[in-house]
Amino acid sequence: MSTPSRAIAGLALAILTASVGTSAANVALPALVTAFTATPGQVQWVVIAYLLAITSVSVAAGSAGDRWGRRRVLLAGIALFTVGAAVGALAPSLVTLIIARAIQGFGAAIMTALPLALAKDLVANGRTGRIMGLLGTTSAVGTALGPALGGVLVGWGGWASPFWMMALLGATALPFALMVPSARTIARPRHRFDAVGNVLLSAGIATYALALTAPVPNWPTGPLLIGAAALVIGFLAVERRADAPVFPPAMLRHRTIRTGMITNVLVATVMMTTLVVGPYALHDGLQLPLPLVGLVMSVGPVTSAISGVLAGRLVDRTSPPVMISLSLTILSIGTAALATLPAWWGVAGYVGALVILTPGYQLFLAANNTHTLGATDAEQRGTVAGALGLSRNLGLITGASAMAALYTSLTAGADTAASGSLDATRSTFLIATLLAAIAAVTSLLPSRALRATPRKEHP
Template identity: 45%
Template structure:
């Protein structure tokens, strides 16, 4: 699949056109990220409006994440085959229409179904927006473009809770979905006007329906295993994990025999390191969101409003770092920037095990700024490194895999890190845990987080050495 820019454009005109395209893609990322975070703050209001339990309304969030996780690779690959522009426009339209369905939902089950449709639209926007970057942005500027997309993702994540709180306190819970409608229309108009046309292909490969179904089954089983029970594991969680393991085997068999596979297994050899690092780092980032509210409440006695302000420091730091991270990646290279980002995250997670107890609230905020700023650098560099290795006709699929690895890391981190924190604190009743208990929980949780980042750092070093050896091999033969 190729893209058509208007012929006869001068260099300044092409630069301006690329900027407009990047603005359209950035707003699509912002919209999908906002949809992820804005609903969380509305769960208490939704529980009251629908007379439901917290476990029931939690599916408003889970349905969105499940739809994204299970379908993001498939829609990325479908964009490779049928045209990214038309599928991205369809995703924006679906997200906007699903937002209307959410706002008028008469029952909780209606709302959950509409949120799943919204998640599908978000999956289309996230996977295809990143895939577009490699087509319209010069390679030497790819890092900056990825940095901008990362910044917009962080802005959406940071804006969601605060904007959602204001809307719920004013117009009501429906407003957290209605706000997406004017934004969705704006993004649709910009994307339709500025995104380059899809070039018709002489012959398109067939879409791998069986591979899509087997992958969706596998991912859904794993995501449900990680989310059901909120960290308290039972027989159903084990059964779902076994189903996911069987699904992996089935998917590999299907892909090996497919004429046009959903995922070319040989491509995973070049991207496996980046995908693994993305999942490991995302699980640590989720730990800050899961553990943070309980620790800040019990250790410092902060109110819900103040906790929200403290938690927003991380996404704000990531948003401010996104553009500089892109320039650093363009200047130093993706692999060196990846190592710097991971090294900074190791230091941040280690400091988080020591400073809060001895310094106080500032000792919590400072390491969080380090962690999230370095995460922005890592994510920009890692995405750039992975996408640079991929041919044009596979970028949608690989972009989907990058987003999938991040989402699976977030889902795993929410379950694993939450369970570790409760176990280390010695109680499941975290709302009434003592200061000493939550301090111990924080220390153990982020000691584990440090080890996960060290593992990611080891993978990055090994990958760099492998790439260096591969690039030196032809010269050795020539000599």
């Protein structure tokens, strides 16, 4: 294997490890209830801590890569993830495990953001799409493998086994990541690190995520959302005066970046809707046994894995903006099919809709990442990659909370569970179709390239 190939393998393995880490621990939750004599609400913080951490520091992770070197920060992220996994496996208490998961999440934020920027540094423009497609495929494979491997390991070796697996994956990714060359275009600014901006942004994002996760009844969603808005406003005020802002507000004035982030949020919301509503639609609406629900749901990740690299090659051979519009059109058709076909054709209709939807999603990821990072000056590529990760995570959180709540509210008062589920599924996916259509319209707005933001220098 050549050095560039080993470097790409290192980036893919980092993303695979972080993706497995996102989903593998979930299957251990029932075992954690027994092991730590805890309630389901308490062990749910094992998931929430990871989610909050990976979301809140996404932009900071990319900005740190731009400042101190992307490979160096990536190696630190992998080490952080690995240590967090090992500490989690050895955790003597639930509190220790939750802290370990937060450490993992901080590492995973780096492992999902910086490989995108590093991949753009490694390959020529004509090959960027296929690399983005490969990384998207790796993410889908990791997400699909996580629950399956985690379930087998929990049954074989107890709740700690998935965490040992994640530690092993991290230790394996580290030597491959060492083969990734450092980008020569990284700037070495002399100004101070924007600590206040990083804290305000991370706190605002974490507060928003915390508001929507609602792990217990009567969760103060409203006050938390107000607090999140206040923190973000404070962040923007600080960034306007910062010598080296963690996320320059000027970036949002560039249509390429702004459009890429907006469509990323909307698409991630739609895709998370399929993951949180799909099981109920199949089990309650179509009366499918639980073992078969998992089998049908696996069609999505499998199709994503198959179509990811092909989508990347298509992006390289055509225009990324055109592919973005095409992918969002396919995505809209797929969500509309999810809203209508299951009621007509049952499970076959649901599977057919997934086969339409997921290639559209993979094409979007490859095209949007290629186009957005390609329009970014190399000096700020890590920051923009982090912003793309942030927007995706915000969409995932919104889909998991708001769209799930919408589905639940629509099933209330139904005559039967089956009819109520099918009606709620139809309405929820029609809303998702509207979101996909808004993303498609947004993608048609004209865009322009982002160049390095002028920086103030200290005398």
